[in-house]
Amino acid sequence: MDTTSEQYERAAEVLRQALSLFVMTGAGVSAESGVPTFRGADGLWRNYSAADLATPEAFSKDPALVWAWYHWRQGIILKAQPNAAHRALVALEARFERFLLLTQNVDNLHFRAGSRRVLELHGNIFRARCCRCGRKVPHTIEEDAARSLPECACGGLLRPDVVWFGEAIPSDVWQESVDFLKEAQAALFCGTSGVVWPAAAIPGFVREQGIKTIEINPEPTPITSIVDLSLRAKAGKALPEIVRRIIEPG
Numbered sequence: 001m002d003t004t005s006e007q008y009e010r011a012a013e014v015l016r017q018a019l020s021l022f023v024m025t026g027a028g029v030s031a032e033s034g035v036p037t038f039r040g041a042d043g044l045w046r047n048y049s050a051a052d053l054a055t056p057e058a059f060s061k062d063p064a065l066v067w068a069w070y071h072w073r074q075g076i077i078l079k080a081q082p083n084a085a086h087r088a089l090v091a092l093e094a095r096f097e098r099f100l101l102l103t104q105n106v107d108n109l110h111f112r113a114g115s116r117r118v119l120e121l122h123g124n125i126f127r128a129r130c131c132r133c134g135r136k137v138p139h140t141i142e143e144d145a146a147r148s149l150p151e152c153a154c155g156g157l158l159r160p161d162v163v164w165f166g167e168a169i170p171s172d173v174w175q176e177s178v179d180f181l182k183e184a185q186a187a188l189f190c191g192t193s194g195v196v197w198p199a200a201a202i203p204g205f206v207r208e209q210g211i212k213t214i215e216i217n218p219e220p221t222p223i224t225s226i227v228d229l230s231l232r233a234k235a236g237k238a239l240p241e242i243v244r245r246i247i248e249p250g
Contacts, residue, residue: 003233010229011238012245014212018186020098022177023089024202025235028191028217030105032236033080054164063149063157070160071141074125078141082113085190088239090114095246100180102173104192104199106162119173121199123162132156169198181206190216190235194223203227 015021027037048069052058059066090113093099101118103110106125110118128139130152139150139158150158163169181187187206194200203223206213213227216238224230231238 003231003238007229007231008238008241008245011214011231011242014186014214014229015092015242016246018184018212019096020180020184020186021092021096021100022181022184022187022206022211023092023099023101023190024188024192024199025085025089025101025103025105025110025190026192026196026199027105028193029083029085029103029235030080030107030109031191032083032085032234033107033109035077035080035105035107035109051165054162055166056164057166059159059164063159066160067149070125074141077107077109077125080107080109082109083236085235085239086110086113086115088235088243089190091243091247092239093117098180098183100177100184102177102199102202104196119177121163121169121173121177123160123170125160125162127161128158129161130154130156131159136161174198177202178205181209181211184209184211186212186214188214188216189223189227190239192217192221192223194221 031037053066053069086109089101089110093115099117101110101115102121103118104121106120106122108124108126126138126140127136128150129136133152133154133156135152152158189203192199194203203213203226207226215221215223215227215230216233216235218232218234
């Protein structure tokens, strides 16, 4: 069912009335830029799946193979551009004194679009972390990547600074998100399936806080039944329309 003009107006009114806004984005937002989700059919690479390669065990067994996969992913993502949803979130950030964007995506597209108050729940594919000293450094695909493994200045092996299957999310990112939500007045959930934990726990926590909630997703999700308003549309269509109505009411 297409989202109605009335629903867009209701969403815009919720945001007009709010003084602070929390946003959570998932793979659906990046998919509109052409970034594969790496699940299902898109998850295959050289007959491996994301679950086979995105683990500490896989990296320990064959770091060259894992880095080759991440460099391949970087190459795809570097060809993508921020879309209308990313740009609309930049516009929303500018309208709120208190704003926080928590993303499950690792592709850096929110930062490339101009967002600043962003927390990355699952890390960043364009950053590496030293297995020895823990230092984090920017890291992008290199022409000689296939011939050598990236190393830290200390001599330790670098790994992608992303959260792999079986690993805990960054505790500081989680705590900052929870602390912000204790004072937030509105929350947007955009392009997230609502099934990946612990991010899937956030909508329920938000509901308990009495925060006004809006979901934007083309398909129903497990969180559809607990939000105040669910818009059946892609974020690239819905977010610009909401922003337009906030800027040009009536």
